[in-house]
Amino acid sequence: MERDMTPDESLRLIESMIGQAKKSFSRMSFYFLLWGVLLIGAMIATYIMRDAPPSPVQGAAWGVAGLIGGILSSIHGARQGKREPVNNPMDRVIGWLWGAFVITLLITIACTVPHHRDPGPMITLLTGLPTFMTGQILRFRPLIIGGMLFWFAGIIMHFTDDVLLLTVLYCSAMFFGYIVPGLMLKRQENVLRPA
Amino acid sequence: MSFAPLDPLLHNQLRLAVVSLLVGVDSAEFTFIVESTGATRGNLSVQITKLKEAGYISVTKSFRDNYPLTTCKLTAKGLRAFEKYVEAIRGYLDK
Numbered sequence: 001m002e003r004d005m006t007p008d009e010s011l012r013l014i015e016s017m018i019g020q021a022k023k024s025f026s027r028m029s030f031y032f033l034l035w036g037v038l039l040i041g042a043m044i045a046t047y048i049m050r051d052a053p054p055s056p057v058q059g060a061a062w063g064v065a066g067l068i069g070g071i072l073s074s075i076h077g078a079r080q081g082k083r084e085p086v087n088n089p090m091d092r093v094i095g096w097l098w099g100a101f102v103i104t105l106l107i108t109i110a111c112t113v114p115h116h117r118d119p120g121p122m123i124t125l126l127t128g129l130p131t132f133m134t135g136q137i138l139r140f141r142p143l144i145i146g147g148m149l150f151w152f153a154g155i156i157m158h159f160t161d162d163v164l165l166l167t168v169l170y171c172s173a174m175f176f177g178y179i180v181p182g183l184m185l186k187r188q189e190n191v192l193r194p195a
Numbered sequence: 196m197s198f199a200p201l202d203p204l205l206h207n208q209l210r211l212a213v214v215s216l217l218v219g220v221d222s223a224e225f226t227f228i229v230e231s232t233g234a235t236r237g238n239l240s241v242q243i244t245k246l247k248e249a250g251y252i253s254v255t256k257s258f259r260d261n262y263p264l265t266t267c268k269l270t271a272k273g274l275r276a277f278e279k280y281v282e283a284i285r286g287y288l289d290k
Contacts (some may be wrong), residue, residue, distance in 0.1 A: 005208055007287035013208060014215040014281065020231050021219025081260070088222035 018143040024086045027189045031184030038065040101130040125154030146177030199283040209242045217269040225265035
């Protein structure tokens, strides 16, 4: 790598290296798989407990899922952060995007649950935004489609009260929006950047 | 017709590759730069030292799991030099 370069070669080298840097994202599949499994579990538990006395029992599954997911995500994030061979600024953008989503989600829950309104349809609709944007930033089409599926499911959920249909819609959106893209992303990460 | 002179420190394939890589990230470990550039560790080490001595990058040495860890980061001076280099290259290509 010591010979003189032409201006054209220099420019191509610069573009190629910047392109490589852009692809150096952290491994993210863990979060999609973790939250996908936990939230589907919480939704099924809520469906099974649909005839139980009203809250707090009915909402307990969501609290447990949120707590387990929060703890495991924090531990995983802290460990991964120390081991990442590269710090990509877009990782921070994705982190802030999901952080802002969690804040919006908590506000939505706080504004709906005390009035006995189901936050599920709005949360599903909101989930589409960070999922879609993460897919766009990573240039990973399954997540882009996943985000759109959340929007689609969220819209339909606004027009039905059928508990079974709501459960099926939410679980399907989670499965095809989080778990399937999560598995595909994991496979891609293993090829691009072995753990 | 005059051409802007090219920074000799950046007009070298490996050094330009390292700086271009660091432009796109906050910081990168030595092993990541080795993998991305395909250079040998010895050659990369020499070129990184030259970039460091010029003040284009900063190098932090630490330990992880008892193994030495070298992390590189582009400095403001390095970024300015890179921008000037790209501008000069574009000048050559436009003329």
